[in-house]
Amino acid sequence: MSDIAVTMPTLMRESVLLEPDRVRILDRRVFPFETRFVDCATVEAVARAIEEMVTQSGGPFYAASAGLVLAAREAASLATAEARLDHLRAAGRRLVATRATNDHIAGVVKSLIGEAEALAGTDVDFAAAFEAATRAAWEARRERGRSLGRHGASVIADGDTVMTHCWAEATIVETMAAAIRAGKxxxxICTETRPYLQGARLTAHSLAEMGLHVTVITDNMGAHAMDRGLVQRLMTAADRVTMSGHVVNKVGTLQLAIAAQRYRIPYFAMVQAPDPRAAGPADVPMEERDPQESLTCMGQRTATPLAQGWYPAFDVTPPDLVSGIVTSKGVFPAAALPVHFQSAGDHGP
Incomplete structure (x- = not known):
């Protein structure tokens, strides 16, 4: 590993800010054209921000846990330990309900409620101790992301062009950072990723901030780029990976994986760990968003008013299309995950 310096992008440094009286969430719907924050003084405001796609991918992990800190501050004044816990549990239920498929929120809420149960009946400053536990969870997640990145970089060869889809947050950033440090x-190539254009805006901007050569293509160019020999690796995040090795990710991942197999291009899905609570895809609720979102782009109507829309937010890629699952513990065959992961833990990009 070399001493090459890597500039970490804005979205990794300023995504969610926890302040004494509010949570500030960088509005990814308008970034990088505007650097605008949505201020949330309540758990409900945080929940609405997540639902309205102010933040996506790994962002809801930080936003939801910061929202729980707001709830802990409110709960600190309640008379009993059980009242404080009830208040936090209600806040957690609201936050978990915001995004069903991506399980980052459920994982961190469960973990932090456990921390709260240990703190609630003690003499410590409840709100301060809960915030400290939250920030510790953030740092632990960042460290797992750095570990994943080192493993991700190991499957990239010097000179490769990597195609990615959607905004893969720390998984793609840490992987590329590790590749740069290794002198590769x-x-x-970033797909644009309709209808929010996360690939064209968030991924492309972030990787370009790191000094990488980045090309944006429309969502219907992936197979053609592979056919032209422009791609050596397909690498995406995964909103969830089941123990059967199925990859649940932003809709459009499946068609790229099919094309990659046709052109003998390895496909690696990146996730901190598979979800041991999901044996297979039937155990993962698949979110469908407002069909109107497919009829617009960046606030502009793009379809005829005579047409209807459909917006399944995620698709499922079967394990036979996946060359490997890159995790914070290493790179494993999709079909072999149960051998390496047996217990529940933090997972997601």
């Missing part, structure tokens, strides 16, 4: 020259 890497180019990236």
């Amino acid at each position: 020259t890497v180019k990236v």
